[in-house]
Amino acid sequence: MARIGLVAHDDKKDELCAWAVQHKRKLSEHDLWATGTTGGRVMAATGLPVTLLKSGPLGGDQQLGAMICEGRLDVLIFFIDPLSAQPHDVDVKALTRLATLYDVLLANNKPTADAVLAAVQ
């Protein structure tokens, strides 16, 4: 069972929810974590259990970063919105930096998320 983090910026939440519904059966085999608003949306869309962290702008990205440094997250599915400024951009950068530093499987868009999930046991 993999520990998977799910995060999406506001304009990408519909896309992440559609992805989660598409992959509901495979996701149900794993331990799901998410920033607050994203996780609430994914739970409502799929009915899957998701452990909710703080909302991203309130520290949720940093909580996922801490999980990564502590070896408690295997995969990060993070649908970033490249067209909107984020008030917590430093946290977004810190999270993607730590995912890269610690060799976590990291997907920032749907085709990559499809490939990553297919590779996860």
Ligand SMILES: O=C(CO)COP(=O)(O)O
């Ligand atoms: O802002 C986010 C990621 O940077 C996501 O946070 P929410 O899921 O709480 O909207």
